[in-house]
Amino acid sequence: MSQTTKTPPPSAAPTEASNRVTLGWSNRLLARPEVGALVAAVVILIFFLIVAPAFRSPASFFTVLYASSTIGIVAVGVGMLMIGGEFDLSAGVIVTTAALFNAMFCYQLGINLWVGAILSLVFCLAIGFVNGYLVMRTGIPSFLITLGTFFVLQGANLGVTKLVTGSVSTPNINQMDGYQTLKAIFSSSFRIGSVTVEITVIWWLLFVAFSAFILQRTKIGNWIYAVGGNADSARAVGVPVRAVKIGLFMTVSFLGWFIGMHTLYKFDTVQAGNGIGNEFLYIIAAVVGGTLLTGGFGNAVGVAIGAFIFGMTSLCIVYAGWDPNWFRAFLGVMLLLAVMVNLYVKTLSTTRKVG
Amino acid sequence: MTDTLSEHADHELHDGEPLIEMSNVGKAYGAIRALKGINLTVHAGEVTCVLGDNGAGKSTLIKIMSGLHPHNEGVMKVDGKEMTFGSPRESLEHGIATVYQDLAVVSLMEVWRNFFLGSELTSGRGPLATLRIAEMKRIADEELRKMGIVVKDIDQPIGTLSGGQRQCVAIARAVYFGARVLILDEPTAALGVKQSGVVLKYTAAARSAGLGVVFITHNPHHAYLVGNQFVILKLGEAVLDKKRADVTLDELTRQMAGGDELTELSHELLNS
Numbered sequence A: 001m002s003q004t005t006k007t008p009p010p011s012a013a014p015t016e017a018s019n020r021v022t023l024g025w026s027n028r029l030l031a032r033p034e035v036g037a038l039v040a041a042v043v044i045l046i047f048f049l050i051v052a053p054a055f056r057s058p059a060s061f062f063t064v065l066y067a068s069s070t071i072g073i074v075a076v077g078v079g080m081l082m083i084g085g086e087f088d089l090s091a092g093v094i095v096t097t098a099a100l101f102n103a104m105f106c107y108q109l110g111i112n113l114w115v116g117a118i119l120s121l122v123f124c125l126a127i128g129f130v131n132g133y134l135v136m137r138t139g140i141p142s143f144l145i146t147l148g149t150f151f152v153l154q155g156a157n158l159g160v161t162k163l164v165t166g167s168v169s170t171p172n173i174n175q176m177d178g179y180q181t182l183k184a185i186f187s188s189s190f191r192i193g194s195v196t197v198e199i200t201v202i203w204w205l206l207f208v209a210f211s212a213f214i215l216q217r218t219k220i221g222n223w224i225y226a227v228g229g230n231a232d233s234a235r236a237v238g239v240p241v242r243a244v245k246i247g248l249f250m251t252v253s254f255l256g257w258f259i260g261m262h263t264l265y266k267f268d269t270v271q272a273g274n275g276i277g278n279e280f281l282y283i284i285a286a287v288v289g290g291t292l293l294t295g296g297f298g299n300a301v302g303v304a305i306g307a308f309i310f311g312m313t314s315l316c317i318v319y320a321g322w323d324p325n326w327f328r329a330f331l332g333v334m335l336l337l338a339v340m341v342n343l344y345v346k347t348l349s350t351t352r353k354v355g
Numbered sequence B: 001m002t003d004t005l006s007e008h009a010d011h012e013l014h015d016g017e018p019l020i021e022m023s024n025v026g027k028a029y030g031a032i033r034a035l036k037g038i039n040l041t042v043h044a045g046e047v048t049c050v051l052g053d054n055g056a057g058k059s060t061l062i063k064i065m066s067g068l069h070p071h072n073e074g075v076m077k078v079d080g081k082e083m084t085f086g087s088p089r090e091s092l093e094h095g096i097a098t099v100y101q102d103l104a105v106v107s108l109m110e111v112w113r114n115f116f117l118g119s120e121l122t123s124g125r126g127p128l129a130t131l132r133i134a135e136m137k138r139i140a141d142e143e144l145r146k147m148g149i150v151v152k153d154i155d156q157p158i159g160t161l162s163g164g165q166r167q168c169v170a171i172a173r174a175v176y177f178g179a180r181v182l183i184l185d186e187p188t189a190a191l192g193v194k195q196s197g198v199v200l201k202y203t204a205a206a207r208s209a210g211l212g213v214v215f216i217t218h219n220p221h222h223a224y225l226v227g228n229q230f231v232i233l234k235l236g237e238a239v240l241d242k243k244r245a246d247v248t249l250d251e252l253t254r255q256m257a258g259g260d261e262l263t264e265l266s267h268e269l270l271n272s
């Protein structure tokens, strides 16, 4: 028997020259998730530079970056979660939950804001865990589970706030212990020349870089694509599917908490009804950035570009002097276009190439 | 390919030693009884062939060994210790690698990422350790070439390969990572004649390297080319369990084709 096994298999015939074809650069480029978004971003940028003169200054550019970062930070997590094949509709209201928790807990007890910030983080991570655990345990689509969480949090945000404060907003916390350091971390800004840079822009870039690193360069990234692309196959080769997905839900709630902290330490008070509807903005940023709704495809840079398109459009419509209501209509059109482009790119990258 | 197999085979293996022993194992999916009273031993350096019609319970049997789902009756021992695997990961950690019939690859991921999925090479430990990408690409390419598969681009999504090529990637991966037991669930079903030949050679080579092999097929000719032990399943029960010396290809073929029922049928047809 060892005789036969030592001869090379007969079908090892195809040679390098006959069968090895390097894909053309255009094909490779088109198969990347973020390319469509990049092209769209450049077109929209040029368009607004032409029609909105107020946009043509470094200061407005950084204002746009700030607007992008407040959506983009949570979108980093939502994008990763969607690559992992799941949705989180509670990502918008959890931002408000995080801020309310921190503000009311500390104000009522009169304790250092850091205590509330950390407990709020633990609470948000717990919500993320429950989302993920329920999805994995019951097999019910995450769309429904997190729709439930969304309503629970939305109701609780308002209900608890009214019970505790008697109104729908929290008292001002800017005289309390710990305020200065927390503000420095979550909502400070600095100047470079004539422009003001909000710290969330820096945080956003860091989170995007970290997410890109995780997705492309670590085994966890490999697992995220695999659980989104084909969870059963991933499990069969030993990927801990449940842990990966629960971790993704917790990542989203961590980033939601982060923006919650930003909101609180920027405005010093929180409106209990805020955040509703933002979950769709995160999802739109991810989809416009090339993330496939069905999972398994997308990347961090694409999601960042998606958030940038959002930030740019929301402000430039104002810079151009148009009715801001058009913004939502524009978002809808972008989303539809993006979904179609993504579908095309996916087909392109998975159909067999001749050669 | 012998290099890969003998390099990666566990050197503690001794031919004939029992690696997986099942006694009286059964499995029910809710109300459906898929497997009942199975006794089967996988020996090092031997190929155990499991044959049977569609729905006979072959895949169910190997999914118990590979940790995809637990058995609910009987005892399974792995390396002498009683075991119920909670996940495929646990089974892999015991050196058991499986090529599934229905769960092969993640189509949107690159060929090399699929090859190493779940067993990635990293520099250092911990969740943030970086992948050794260049090395993984090189190994994946080499291992596929040994099977006679030359992909155009190791970076292309695996969904762009043909069904047979994808199957070969799954097999090459199992051969590369399976140190003690290699389980192949109908590996030749989607393959052409040439590729089937390659898979059969791999099966034989794995046996020569001292691994225990479980080879599932409904082709008795393929089974007889490589098998040391033959088990035929029918409606979840073993209807034949014989060593190579005690069985002929004719008998296997006849049993597979329906055995006595076929004889009866032919009488009926001839006499009518």
Ligand SMILES: Nc1ncnc2c1ncn2[C@@H]1O[C@H](COP(=O)(O)OP(=O)(O)O)[C@@H](O)[C@H]1O
Residues within 6 Å of the ligand: B029, B032, B033, B034, B052, B053, B054, B055, B056, B057, B058, B059, B060, B061
């Ligand atoms: N996940 C499952 N849930 C319920 N029934 C199943 C499942 N998997 C297999 N079965 C049933 O178990 C029996 C054996 O299936 P299987 O082991 O896949 O057979 P084979 O691989 O021999 O074709 C079939 O009747 C099949 O319908």
Ligand SMILES: [Mg+2]
Residues within 6 Å of the ligand: B058, B059, B060, B101, B185
């Ligand atoms: Mg089967």
